[in-house]
Amino acid sequence: MIDIETRALDVLRKWFAAGWAPVFARFNIEPDFNAPLDVLRDSLLQPVATLARIDRDDPLVSDLAPDAHAALCPNDPAKSIIYHVWAGAHPTRGLERPSLDALDVIENYIYLLGEREPAPDGPLVPMVLAYAYRNRAATAHRRHADMVYSRVAITRVGTRDARFVPAEQTWESWAGDGFRVTRARVGLFLCRIVDGVPAHVSVLDTVHGDARRSFVLPVRKLFEGARVPGSASPVRSIRFRGYFLGDKLKRVIDVSGASVPPTLDVTRAPFVNEARIEVPTGASGGDAGIELDVFDGACIVGPRPRAQLVSIAMQEEQIARFTVPPREWPPSLLRGHGIDAGNLSLNRHYTSLQVPSSKTRLVLETAFAQLEHVLPDVLDPLPKVRPRAAPEYANIRHRVEPDGRITVLGNTLPAGEYEAVLDAGGFEAAMFDDGVMDGAVWAVIDGVPSSAAFVLVTAPDFFPRADEEDLQVWSQTLPLRAASHRFKEGGPAPLSAGRFVPNLLLKDPWSGEPLFASTDNTVAALVSRPVKSADDASDAPKAAHFPRRAGGFLADSASNEFAPGWDVSYDELNGTYYYTTHGLGSPFPEDVKFCASANAYWPAASPDAARTFERPGIPSAIPMLDDELGFHPDSPHGAPDSKPGWDGEFGPFFQMRDGVAGVNSADIRRSDYVYNATQHTFASRVFDLSSEELIRRMEALRACIGVIPKAGSEMPSLTQYWIVRASVVRNAEADATHYTFELCVPDNDHVQPVMSDIVSSAAAAGYWRLWRPVSKRIKAECRFDGVDDLVPRAVRYASYDETIGAYGAWQEGERDERSNM
Incomplete structure (x- = not known):
C-alpha cells in the first residue's frame, strides 16, 4: 500500500511542479507535498469549496461529472478532478500531460483509496477489459465524461511506430508517409455481471433483448497491492498473457480445396501464425509481431510495425502458393454482359477467388441482397446467413512461374486472354501476409487466470477522425436519412451494436482451456456506469455541444457489417456465430477493393470508390472528391506525372471517342490493390475527414439527387446516376461551402477496354482502363450557409447540351422542408 501511494504522490508532485500547480489552483486544489502523509492525503480527498463556481x-x-467534488475521489476516476483534467480528450493549453503509465499509477491510487468501501452484493469476477476515459458525448450515458469499457479492443496494422496523442486520448493513425500501428489499453478489473436494464448499466447501442442479456460492469481495478473483497491478503503478483492466431492462408487451402506444392507445410507459418506472450508488471514483451507493454493494473497491446502493409508470404526460401481451381458454374451463356460479364460464379468474384464455405448459403445471401431494397422492413439489415470460414476473397492475379518469378497477370495479358487464364486456373498463385490476427489478453493473478479481452489486429482505418456511431446516429434522425436510402451495400452500424461472441477457437496455450464461451454475446457492447433516475437534465453539465471524438480502439469505432467485413468477420461453431478475422480477404486489400467499390461498405473506415469503378447498380453514397481519387494523365485536369489517388488508381473522367460521349474509368477486373500495395501506391494517404464532413457529403449528394431530373430513383442508394466529377469550394479556413457534382447515366452494357494514350507502361497505374457511352449529363451544386451546417441550404442544377458542348442555365432546386433544407 505504501509503495502505491508513494508512487502516486511522486507522479502528482512531478506534474504539479511541471506547470500544473497554477491550473489546479483555479479549482482550489493546492496540495502541500511537504505536509505529513495523512494531511496531504486528506487534502486530496476533501471537498473543493469553490467547485460550484467552476466555469463550465x-x-x-x-463535461466534468456534476457531482465531482474533490481532487481525487475513491473508486471513481470520473469524479476525480485531477484525473479528469489529465485523462480527458481536451486541449491542455500547451501543458504536457502525464503518460499512460503515470495515469495508471493515479488510477491505482484512486481505487486503493476506496478499498475500504463496501463491495456490491453478488459474485465479483476478475476480467481484462478495454477501457478509455471519454468526453460526455462518447460515453454510454452521455451525461458527463466517464470511463467506457468493452471486452473487445481494436488494434490496426501499419508500417510506422505507434504514437499516442494525449489531447485526443487515442493513437495516431498516419505518420505522413504511412500508417502507424495503433494499439489499445486494457486493464484488469473486478467486475460484477448485471442484466442490461438501464438501472444496472448504461449501454451505448442497445439492441432488442439486451434487458435479458448479461453485461460486465467494473467496480474496482486490480493491481499488485490491491485487496480483493473477502481475501485475507492483497494481490502479490500480476502477469499479463496474450495469445494471437492468424490462419487465413491455411483456411484458403482447406475450404477451397486448392492444392499446394508438397514442399510446403500448411500447418506452419505463414499459413498459420501464432503469438504466445507472457509479461510481468513493469515490463514489455512480444512475439510474432505483437507487443505487450505492462504497467501494473493495465497494459498496452498491439502490433509492431511491418516493413510493408502487404508482403509476399514466404516459408523459408519458398513462396507460399496454391494451384488456382477453375471457375465453377454457370456456363458462359449465362455469364452476364458488360462490366459484369463473367462475374456470376460460385468461386469467383470478378477476377478474385471467392471461397464460400457453403455455396447454398452463398446463393441465399445473394438473393436476400437483391431483395433488400424491395423489402426493407424485412431485409434491412440483411440477415446473417453465411458465416465466413475462410477469407471471402483471395488474390489470384500474381502467378508464380517455375523459376520463382512472379507475373502480375493484370499487367501483362490483353483483354480476353486475361479473363480466360483466370477462368481456367491451373496455375500457381502467390499468397500474401498482412499481419491480420485474432487474439486475447488476460491476467494471471497470484497464479489464477482472469477472463480475457478479445483483441482484433486488423486493417488500417482511412477515416481515423470519423466513426460508425456518428453516421449511424445521423441516419436515424429522419426517415429520409435511413441507411437503406443511402447505401446500396453495407451501412454505418457500429460493432458495438453486435451481439456475437468472440472467436470460440481461441484457447489458452498454457492450460488448453477455451478463452471464451458461447454465452459471451455482449463482448462488443460499450458500457458505462448506470445513470440514476434522479440525474435529470437539470443536473447535467451546462455545455452546448460535445462532439464525440471517440477515438479508435473501442468497438463503436469499428463496423458491424460482415460481408465479409473491414475490422472483423464472423464464423459459426455448433450453431453459435462468433467474431473472427479469418473471414477477411487474403490479403485485406482484396476486400478493400470490392467493398470500397460497393459505396464504401463500411463508410467510416473505407473511402467510397463506387464512382472510380462504376459497378452496375451500386451508386456512390459518400462521394470522394476528384483530387482524392486522382486525376488520370489522360484527363483534362491530369498531367503526365499525375499521381494516383488513395488506392493506387485514378478517378473517372469524361472522354469523347469516335464522336460519342462517354466516360473513361478504372477497370475493377484489372485493378489490383494488392499489387498497388507492393508498389506503395495503395494506402498512399489517409483522410483527415471528420464524421461531420462525411455527413455533409452524404447530405449534399442526397439533396442534389433529390432535385435533378429523376433517373431510377431519388434515393442515392438506387439512383442510376454516376458521379464522374466531384469538387468543392472552400472558405479561408478551408471548410467546404459548395459541393459540385457532374453526373450522367452510364451504358454499362457496352463497356470497352481501352489503354491510356499517355501512360506507356502496362505495369503502371492507369494503363488498363474501361470506356462506356453515357447520357443525361447534368451538373448539380449545393451550398452550405455555415461551417457547422450539416444540411445544405440551397441546390441548383444545369443540364448538358450536347449540341453546344456546354451546360445550360442554372435551375434552382426546391427547398425540402422534410430534411430541414
Whole structure:
C-alpha cells in the first residue's frame, strides 16, 4: 500500500511542479507535498469549496461529472478532478500531460483509496477489459465524461511506430508517409455481471433483448497491492498473457480445396501464425509481431510495425502458393454482359477467388441482397446467413512461374486472354501476409487466470477522425436519412451494436482451456456506469455541444457489417456465430477493393470508390472528391506525372471517342490493390475527414439527387446516376461551402477496354482502363450557409447540351422542408 501511494504522490508532485500547480489552483486544489502523509492525503480527498463556481465553459472541466467534488475521489476516476483534467480528450493549453503509465499509477491510487468501501452484493469476477476515459458525448450515458469499457479492443496494422496523442486520448493513425500501428489499453478489473436494464448499466447501442442479456460492469481495478473483497491478503503478483492466431492462408487451402506444392507445410507459418506472450508488471514483451507493454493494473497491446502493409508470404526460401481451381458454374451463356460479364460464379468474384464455405448459403445471401431494397422492413439489415470460414476473397492475379518469378497477370495479358487464364486456373498463385490476427489478453493473478479481452489486429482505418456511431446516429434522425436510402451495400452500424461472441477457437496455450464461451454475446457492447433516475437534465453539465471524438480502439469505432467485413468477420461453431478475422480477404486489400467499390461498405473506415469503378447498380453514397481519387494523365485536369489517388488508381473522367460521349474509368477486373500495395501506391494517404464532413457529403449528394431530373430513383442508394466529377469550394479556413457534382447515366452494357494514350507502361497505374457511352449529363451544386451546417441550404442544377458542348442555365432546386433544407 505504501509503495502505491508513494508512487502516486511522486507522479502528482512531478506534474504539479511541471506547470500544473497554477491550473489546479483555479479549482482550489493546492496540495502541500511537504505536509505529513495523512494531511496531504486528506487534502486530496476533501471537498473543493469553490467547485460550484467552476466555469463550465472552461474546456478542462466543461463535461466534468456534476457531482465531482474533490481532487481525487475513491473508486471513481470520473469524479476525480485531477484525473479528469489529465485523462480527458481536451486541449491542455500547451501543458504536457502525464503518460499512460503515470495515469495508471493515479488510477491505482484512486481505487486503493476506496478499498475500504463496501463491495456490491453478488459474485465479483476478475476480467481484462478495454477501457478509455471519454468526453460526455462518447460515453454510454452521455451525461458527463466517464470511463467506457468493452471486452473487445481494436488494434490496426501499419508500417510506422505507434504514437499516442494525449489531447485526443487515442493513437495516431498516419505518420505522413504511412500508417502507424495503433494499439489499445486494457486493464484488469473486478467486475460484477448485471442484466442490461438501464438501472444496472448504461449501454451505448442497445439492441432488442439486451434487458435479458448479461453485461460486465467494473467496480474496482486490480493491481499488485490491491485487496480483493473477502481475501485475507492483497494481490502479490500480476502477469499479463496474450495469445494471437492468424490462419487465413491455411483456411484458403482447406475450404477451397486448392492444392499446394508438397514442399510446403500448411500447418506452419505463414499459413498459420501464432503469438504466445507472457509479461510481468513493469515490463514489455512480444512475439510474432505483437507487443505487450505492462504497467501494473493495465497494459498496452498491439502490433509492431511491418516493413510493408502487404508482403509476399514466404516459408523459408519458398513462396507460399496454391494451384488456382477453375471457375465453377454457370456456363458462359449465362455469364452476364458488360462490366459484369463473367462475374456470376460460385468461386469467383470478378477476377478474385471467392471461397464460400457453403455455396447454398452463398446463393441465399445473394438473393436476400437483391431483395433488400424491395423489402426493407424485412431485409434491412440483411440477415446473417453465411458465416465466413475462410477469407471471402483471395488474390489470384500474381502467378508464380517455375523459376520463382512472379507475373502480375493484370499487367501483362490483353483483354480476353486475361479473363480466360483466370477462368481456367491451373496455375500457381502467390499468397500474401498482412499481419491480420485474432487474439486475447488476460491476467494471471497470484497464479489464477482472469477472463480475457478479445483483441482484433486488423486493417488500417482511412477515416481515423470519423466513426460508425456518428453516421449511424445521423441516419436515424429522419426517415429520409435511413441507411437503406443511402447505401446500396453495407451501412454505418457500429460493432458495438453486435451481439456475437468472440472467436470460440481461441484457447489458452498454457492450460488448453477455451478463452471464451458461447454465452459471451455482449463482448462488443460499450458500457458505462448506470445513470440514476434522479440525474435529470437539470443536473447535467451546462455545455452546448460535445462532439464525440471517440477515438479508435473501442468497438463503436469499428463496423458491424460482415460481408465479409473491414475490422472483423464472423464464423459459426455448433450453431453459435462468433467474431473472427479469418473471414477477411487474403490479403485485406482484396476486400478493400470490392467493398470500397460497393459505396464504401463500411463508410467510416473505407473511402467510397463506387464512382472510380462504376459497378452496375451500386451508386456512390459518400462521394470522394476528384483530387482524392486522382486525376488520370489522360484527363483534362491530369498531367503526365499525375499521381494516383488513395488506392493506387485514378478517378473517372469524361472522354469523347469516335464522336460519342462517354466516360473513361478504372477497370475493377484489372485493378489490383494488392499489387498497388507492393508498389506503395495503395494506402498512399489517409483522410483527415471528420464524421461531420462525411455527413455533409452524404447530405449534399442526397439533396442534389433529390432535385435533378429523376433517373431510377431519388434515393442515392438506387439512383442510376454516376458521379464522374466531384469538387468543392472552400472558405479561408478551408471548410467546404459548395459541393459540385457532374453526373450522367452510364451504358454499362457496352463497356470497352481501352489503354491510356499517355501512360506507356502496362505495369503502371492507369494503363488498363474501361470506356462506356453515357447520357443525361447534368451538373448539380449545393451550398452550405455555415461551417457547422450539416444540411445544405440551397441546390441548383444545369443540364448538358450536347449540341453546344456546354451546360445550360442554372435551375434552382426546391427547398425540402422534410430534411430541414
